[in-house]
Amino acid sequence: MELDFQQFIPSLPFLLKGITVTLKIVFVAGILGFVLGIVLSILKISKFPVLSWIADAYTSIFRGTPLVLQLMIIYYGTPQITGVQIEPAAAAILSFGLNSAAYISEIIRAGILAVDKGQKEAALALGVNNRQAMFDLILPQALKNIFPALINEAVSLTKESAIVTVIGVTDIMRRAYIMGGDKFSYFEPLLLAGVIYYVMVMVLTLLAKVLERRMRRSD
Template sequence: MNLDFAQLVPSIPYILYGIWVTLQFVAVSLVLGFLWGTVLSLFKIGKVTILRWFADAYTSVFRGTPLILQMLIIYYAVPQLTGMDIGAFTAGVLTFALNSAAYISEIIRAGINAVDKGQKEAAIALGVPYRSMMLKIILPQAMKNILPALMNEFITLTKESAIVSVIGALDIMRRAQIVGASNYRFFEPLLLAGLIYYLLVMLLTLAGRVMERRLAKSD
């Protein structure tokens, strides 16, 4: 086997810096996706028909088309239509946030529906306004139930974030590709990138299990 990891050593810090870029990208995408997903979930359970249709159609489109297609449309097609340049990092964040919101909206909707109906009936009987009831009574209980599912979404985003390398974002994968191209040796840097992603996912999985145990104890 023609392997030489010694040539990879000088490039390891360069590839490792991609961890910060990847986590930054994933964290921003998740926060934006969570906020927009929350709005969509409220649309879905609301009484305004047009908003329900919009939220359902939005979820259908983003769940029914490839993520990489959505990213390429935002990075290449939107600037063609608007004349505005969109950076690789920004395009990646927008794509993942919009895509993740579709999945998160379903998670939150399921969490809200899982809350005991008696909570809502009691709030209505006490004259609590709908907005206050959702923000202070229903959503907090729903969030506690869906935290493990949101953690899984975070893990999925971390793995899928590798596709931003297609548009040149300097994440872990892109840096590994650059190192491979400069040395004409791809196996070693790609193997290191795979190991980094695996370790990140394992750490997030352990964090998710710890969170689940703490939630179970608090019940």
């Protein structure tokens, strides 16, 4: 059987609109995961065992269960408990953000622990409190050191976002499936979707390299 991409040319604008949907979910979920990841990483190195245990338990749960399961629990299971139906896009952002936070917290925690303890001790000796030392001195250095790892997480989040098709979000994958259903031919639109994801990841990687070079020059 020969491939016929020409029949899908009129539907390309429909497919490309999925990029906006995908990027919106990835961007908002990434911000949510990053902010929550910082909070979890600080809790993990807290002097209070209860806070550390809670953060570790959170990470264990979200890293130990499939992302698609978490997505379906939030979208299909939450209404059963709360009586409120969550919008598909909101469920996707929430599940991806909560899942990403578990991984980002470990990355940030490792970055914080890699910073020389002497710097914090020197800051405290100069009268700087713990909060200021963490957010003005330790955390900026940690983020600069773990920047490549954070980009890898962003790349993974971009690719994993394709699973939102299981709850009906009209992202790139869902639109490719719809195109295939209209023509009873799925290989071509799915291949086109794969190309789009690949280009998105490559662009993100190139931008990350540019930012990383600038960060190194500013040292």
